[in-house]
Amino acid sequence: MPKKILHVVRSAYRATIEEQDDTVLWFTQAMKGAGADVAVLLTENAVNYATEGQDCSGLAFGRKKQTQPPTIDAEVAKICSKGIEVLYVAEDAKALGLEPTDLVGGPKSISRKEVPALFARYDLVFRW
Amino acid sequence: MSKQHLNFLLMDAPYEQARTTTGFRMIDAALRKGHDVTVFCYEGAVALAFAKQVPHANAVHGRDAAQEDHPNPKDWVAALLDLAQEKGSKLTWIQCGLCVDERGVGEAVAGTVRGSPADFHKAVEAANNTIVIPTR
Numbered sequence: 098m099p100k101k102i103l104h105v106v107r108s109a110y111r112a113t114i115e116e117q118d119d120t121v122l123w124f125t126q127a128m129k130g131a132g133a134d135v136a137v138l139l140t141e142n143a144v145n146y147a148t149e150g151q152d153c154s155g156l157a158f159g160r161k162k163q164t165q166p167p168t169i170d171a172e173v174a175k176i177c178s179k180g181i182e183v184l185y186v187a188e189d190a191k192a193l194g195l196e197p198t199d200l201v202g203g204p205k206s207i208s209r210k211e212v213p214a215l216f217a218r219y220d221l222v223f224r225w
Numbered sequence: 226m227s228k229q230h231l232n233f234l235l236m237d238a239p240y241e242q243a244r245t246t247t248g249f250r251m252i253d254a255a256l257r258k259g260h261d262v263t264v265f266c267y268e269g270a271v272a273l274a275f276a277k278q279v280p281h282a283n284a285v286h287g288r289d290a291a292q293e294d295h296p297n298p299k300d301w302v303a304a305l306l307d308l309a310q311e312k313g314s315k316l317t318w319i320q321c322g323l324c325v326d327e328r329g330v331g332e333a334v335a336g337t338v339r340g341s342p343a344d345f346h347k348a349v350e351a352a353n354n355t356i357v358i359p360t361r
Contacts (some may be wrong), residue, residue: 133345223357
């Protein structure tokens with residue numbers, strides 16, 4: 098049995114334009130593809146990754162256009178569809194003014210007080 | 226203590242954060258105690274081992290290049306690889322290949338290898354413990 102790993106994502110929108118993705122969400126999917134038992138907890142500003150309808154298309158520097166902008170909300174939904182559990186801290190969503198109906202389908206809400214018990218379910222917790 | 230295998234993930238680019246030095250100090254300490262270490266360099270950290278880093282003079286310090294002896298992280302990586310050999314430890318320094326390519330830093334110091342998150346996963350499974358040192 099592979100070790101159970103929880104990726105805690107808190108640093109949001111770091112290099113997402115250049116990488117066309119979030120580096121941790123990408124890494125999580127790559128690890129899953131290699132056989133890892135992984136899950137994701139979105140905290141703080143990274144909760145916004147689950148907000149549906151984000152659109153950062155249209156960026157251009159001079160004549161150089163960004164033709165494949167990141168679609169982080171779609172990535173979150175895709176991760177869930179791959180069988181990776183994605184959770185988010187409800188209080189952090191509320192602080193950002195987000196209602197559950199604002200989010201893509203798939204991620205599950207967890208309260209901050211439940212986070213320690215969540216950590217206890219995993220062999221390794223990587224806090225990015 | 227019996228030989229342990231520690232796994233590190235570094236993410237910060239060189240010359241940006243004190244976290245890099247802290248990570249190197251932990252790796253050094255583990256190797257000095259004879260433990261095996263795997264390092265997976267992700268994103269900007271792949272430039273730590275970039276072979277074309279060059280030291281420079283520092284006019285503010287009033288020193289030429291030789292006097293300044295400016296540290297280049299590639300030399301730290303090479304020194305850690307030498308230390309591992311000296312101590313009979315195994316240091317596996319993995320460079321995320323895609324991160325290397327997008328930054329054009331393919332020329333790394335000898336002893337480093339190209340890899341992917343799958344190699345990190347293997348190291349997680351093989352190691353006694355793993356520490357991720359992400360950028361902020």
